Amino acid sequence: MEKNQKINCTVGSCKYNNYQSQECNLEQIIVEPCSNCNSGTPAEESMCASYVCNTKTNK
Numbered sequence: 001m002e003k004n005q006k007i008n009c010t011v012g013s014c015k016y017n018n019y020q021s022q023e024c025n026l027e028q029i030i031v032e033p034c035s036n037c038n039s040g041t042p043a044e045e046s047m048c049a050s051y052v053c054n055t056k057t058n059k
Contacts, residue, residue: 006023006024007023007024007026007029008022008023008024009022009023009024009048010022011048011051013053013054014048014051014052014053014054015052015053015054016050016051016052017054024050026050029048029049029050030048030049030050031046031047031048031049032046032047032049033045033046034046034047
């Protein structure tokens with residue numbers, strides 16, 4: 001895979017989120033399916049498994 005991809009992210013509570021640029025600081029992420037969900041709605045079907053809660057707010 002090319003190394004020039006970027007991951008846009010607006011989850012301000014994530015440790016890896018650069019709040020000002022709204023980008024993920026990780027080079028790659030893991031996307032996992034949500035458990036027991038078959039709604040067909042993208043926001044309900046998958047989630048970032050690389051998420052780590054930031055104890056400080058980034059704002």
